[in-house]
Amino acid sequence: MRYLYSILWKDHSRAHLLWAFLGTTAGFVLLLAGIQFYLDIKSVLSQNQDLMDPEYIVINKKVNIGQTLGLAMAGFSPEEIEEIASQPFADQVAPFLSNQFPVSGYTENERFPDFYTDLFFEAIPDEYIDVKSEDWNWSPESGNIPIIIPQDYLNLYNFGFAPSQGLPQIPKGVISMININIRLKGQGRGNYDDYPGRIVGFSNRIHSILVPHDFLIWANEKYGYFKKTDPSQVILVSKDPTDPAIIKFLEEKDYDTIREKLKSSRMNIILKFIISFLVVIASIIIALAFLVFLLSLQLMISRSSEKIRRLNKLGYHYREISRPYVVLLLILMVGVTGLSLLITSILTRQFSSMAGEWSLDISSSLYGIIYVTALGLITLIFFSNVVAILVSTKKLCK
Secondary structure, X not given: OHHHHHHHOOOOOOHHHHHHHHHHHHHHHHHHHHHHXXXXXXXXXXXXXXXXXXXXXXXXXXXXXXXXXXXXOOOOOHHHHHHHHOOOOOOEEEEOEEOOOOEEEEOOOOOOOOOEEEEOOEEOOHHHOOOOOOOOOOOOOOOOEEEEEEHHHHHHHHHHHHHHHOOOOOOHHHHHHOEEEEEEEOOOOOOEEXXXXXXXXXXOOOOOOXXXXXXXXXXHHHHOOOOOOOOOEEEEEEOOOOOHHHHHHHHHHOEEOOHHHHHHHHHHHHHHHHHHHHHHHHHHHHHHHHHHHHHHHHHHHHHOHHHHHXXXXXXXXXXXXXXHHHHXXXXXXXXXXXXXXXXXXXXXXXXXHHHHHOOOOOOOOOOHHHHHHHHHHHHHHHHHHHHHHXXXXXXXXX
């Protein structure tokens, strides 16, 4: 082997192999660091989501002039609800139930100013509601209607309307003490009933006035006379709100939701785009370095063609003649793999240290897929070059 090496490698420049080595290493570092960075950021996004409490996303159709003129449906048909439920990111889906009759509320209390207002009610199954209260139940015998209102409604009053009108702010406890009379109106004059109502909680999840689901079903059967329409809102439960497929689906169907809920999903899309761009650049660098290796070895074999033919005539098989080139290639590939993993590991520890200063928990060690990717690519490059070396030497030995 040493004898063959001294013959075949004499008077050959190794600068082009050095540049190919450095180019391949740079491409590997860029590719592996990009994958590591993506997995780290995805881990951070996942950690910010409470795995025991999936994300609840309320979906509605965008309002357009067609719906205003009655030319398009504003609600979700059963087929559309079924389509949403069949998506991979959807764990549970439920439509909102709305009142099909007029509702109003008023107070008669010596301690508080009287008021009267028209209302609307919606209901969803209890498992979708974030407020847990012992008073959240309904029976025709008691007649008391528990109500949940959005926390934003109270905030709008306390921090917007009340200061601008010189009115006092009202804490949650006081509002929950106010007894409200709820008037449910059926069809025809004088066809109404009053029921006692009370606010039992404030929701940060649902931006609607909620009543128990079984109550609204009962009330619609007894008082409802509006034309029955498809539900205007649907609540979707997803364990992975970072899934970019959620935003893609909503945009394709022209549905709308509170975009703040999908901030992590949009970030994941941007992150995937950046990582994809880095992967493309890294792949181009690796491909060019592979070509440089291939052309360099082919050039070296071509320059040693006379020596290879003479060695073959002396009884050396083309595989033996190819062995010095293969060994050198193996040394270079092992060097590329080791150096690229070392540099990527150093960058990972530096990034983990920086992230720790920002209170982000990021792994300081490489993921297993990094080693698999590096070994897989280097094996592909190695065997591709080995085949090219064997083919070239075999042709010269014929």
